[in-house]
Amino acid sequence: MHIPVLQGIPSGLGVDAATCVGLYNGETCTAGCVAPFEGGPVNLTCNPLSGQLEGPVLECKEKVCEVAQLPSNYSTADCAAWSQILRPAEATRVRTGRLFSAHENGMFDFCPDLADGTFAGTLPSCERTPCMPGETCEITCALGFEGSASTYSCDMAGGFTGTPPSCSPKRCDVPAEFFGSVRYNTSCDGVRHGQSCMTKCNQGYSGLPTQQRCFNGIFSGVPPSCSGNPCSFEGFQLGKGVNASTCFGLVTRETCTLSCLRGHTIEGNDLVLTCQASGEFTATDAVCVPAQCGDLTLVSPFSSPSVDDSCYDGNVNKQFGEVCFAFCAPGYSLDSNATLLMCEEAPESSAGFKEMAGAATHDAEMSSGPTCTPKPCVRGIPNMRGTSSDCLGKRTGEACTISADLGFDLFGSPSLQCQVDGSFTQDLPTVSPAVCPTPNYESSVGSTCDNKTVGADCWAYCNPGFEGRPKPYQCRVNETAAAVQIEQMEDTINCTNISLGTETNDTNDTNVTGGRRLQTLDPCGIASVAQVGLDGIAYFHDCTGKVHDGVCIAHCAQGWNMTEPEPSIFVCKSGFLVGALLPTCIPLPCSYAFPDALGVRHDCLGVRSAETCQATCTE
Structure with missing residues (x-):
């Protein structure tokens, strides 16, 4: 749609804007000054939004003829009086001076040139005319100038003498209406006769500037027409509500x-x-x-631990007009839709919330809320040797108890609770197997059954001077007696005395005088055990500290299975263990306390005694 230009067309004295009338959106025109004015031209464009011409300001000033162009030895009073306002095509005259005579009354017409504002004409032919001694004349300031008059006197030589008057252009006072105006400002302060200045619209106002001209102490011109510009909220931050x-x-x-x-x-x-x-x-x-809404968790049914919501953000509750949801808390499954709520002007008993149920709304206290079912715990279920629990099948928020089996002792809290992440994450209590009392064997019998815990194997064997086959025993729980004890796994050991009437001499010493010892009686220590390889973790023995000729036994430690039917019997000879081979021990797989926490994966399945496995967090 074309909008014709309505505002911004240049106007004023000397302005030619004929081509700018009747323009439409986006069209341009050129405005200039007519003779004898100078200024411009300027190009203007019609703004399609405001219907106003926009572009540079056009200022048209009148051309003037300067008296300084005329010869200095002529009387140019007429020109001086009109030089500041003389326009092309107007004439002035140059006269002969007081002491000169000329043809044609000594007066010639000078006319300003139409093109460049200079005087044109023919100078008069003047001859010197002496003044009469004693005559005087008064020199005053020309129109538009001010200063004290000066008197000249004719001297005896026929010439005038005196001091020229001091004349300065008159200053124009700025009109009162120009002061204090919020719509426009002026640069006219201090302007003097013959000078021009502009009055322009202030920032925030639109309109064309106008020219003011100072003549003989008075300004001529009109103030500009300035209208206020509209304000915009662009970039302005308006708060909610x-x-x-x-x-x-x-x-x-x-x-x-x-x-x-x-x-x-x-x-x-x-x-x-x-x-x-x-x-x-x-x-x-x-x-x-x-307005802020209150705490939704204080409103039933949203106060249940199974219900969570998005109606509280950090330290700030929801504000008027904001929406939030009530849904099932972690550890609970949603059996219905989440509840949509809005912070409204609801009563305090609803904490200010209303449920948005389709097109209908009602106070939060009237809502049934989401239906939430607790999830079962599937991680961290206790799997410790010597314990039992009722944790299987427990759901979020429910508790279970770990109890020690007969023959085991429990240290720490036995209670666990199913957490919202579906696991039992509390620290588990410590479980220790009970220690069986050491059996009272006859002096002919030695054993590895001291301080054995429930499930540990041990062997009884015949001491030196006795013979008989070693027998296996185990620390077991006797449920009938409600106690733990070392029980035989086969028949009872039977050791026969073979040392009666037999004397032995293992010293083989020489005579007392100067003899040397051929065989020592050193006991067997840690070095002796390491020498035959019994220091490995798979073996259990009682060989450390045995005296010379002492008998000891070695079998597989708890967690290893011995393939031979009987343990190895060693004799300590002068600090060395002799008489048998090491038992063959096969590690048993681990079956308790696998790492089963939430977010944990492992490669521990099938790992055997003394082997390692790795547990890491899942991504």
Whole structure:
């Protein structure tokens, strides 16, 4: 749609803007000054948004003829009087001086040139005419100038003498209406006779500038017509709930008052905004604060631990108009839809919330809330040797108890609780197997059954001087007696004395005088054990500390299975263990306390005694 230009067409004395009339959106024109004015030309464009011509300001000034162009030895009073206002095509005259005579009355016409503002004409032919001694004349300032007059006297030589008057251009006073105007400003302060200045619209106002010309102490010209520019809210931060409808369409220096929407209260200073010259509204710290809703968890049915919600964000509750959801808390499955809530003007008993059930709404306290079912715990179920529990099948929030089996002792809290992540994550109690009392064997019998714990194997064997086959025993739980004890796994050991009437001499010493010892009686220590390989973790023995000729036994430690039917029997000879081979021990697989926490994976299945496995967190 084309909009014809309505504003901004240059006007004023000497302005030619004929081509700018009747333009439409986006069209351009050229405005200039007619003779005898100078200025321009300027190119202007029609703004499609405002219908106003925009572009540089056109200033047209009249051409003047300067008296300084005329010869200095002629009387140019007529020219001086009119030089500041003389226009082309107007004539002035150059006369002969007081002491000169000329043809044709000694007066010739000079006319300003139409093109460049210079005087044109023929100078008069003057002859010197002496003045009469004693005659005087008074020299005054020309029109538009001010200063004290000066008197000249004719001396005896027929020439005038005297001091020229001191003349300065008159200063024009700025009109009162130009002072204090908020719409326009002027550069006319201090302008003097013959000078021009401009009056322009201030920032925030639109309109063409006007020219003011100082003549004989008085300005001629009119003030510009300046209208206020509209203000925009572009980039202006309006708080939530603020109503600024009365501010639209305001122009420079106009004001409006903000208000608050329903559900909001005012805080800060006043809400009055002023349209500034910059096109922006004044800032204000007054804001409309939305009302805050209360704690939804205090409203039934949302107070249940199975229900969670998004109605509380950090340290701030929801504000008026904001929405949130009530849903099942971690560890619970949602058996219905989540509940949509809005912070509204609901009663305090509903914490200010209303349930949004389709097109219908009702206070939160009337809602049935989401239906949530606790999930079963599937991680961290206790799997410790010597214990039992009722943890299998427990669901979120439920507790279970670990109890020690007969023959085991429990240290620490036996209670666990199913956590929201589906696991039992509390620290497990410590379980220790009970220690069986050491059996009272006859002096002919030695054993490895001291301090054995439930499930550990041991062997009884015949001491030196006795013979008999070693027998296996085990620390077991006797449920009938409700106690733990070492029990035989086969028949009872039977050791026969074979040392009666037999004397032995293992010393093989020489005679007392100067003899040397052929065989020592050193006991067997740690080095002796390591020498035959019994220091390995798979073996259990009682060989450390055996005296010379002492008998000891070696079998597989708990967690290893011995393939031979009987353990190895060693004799300590002078600090060395002799008489048998090491037993063959096969490691048993681990079957308790696998790492089963939430988010953990491992390669521990099938790992055997003394082997290692790795547990890592899943991604």
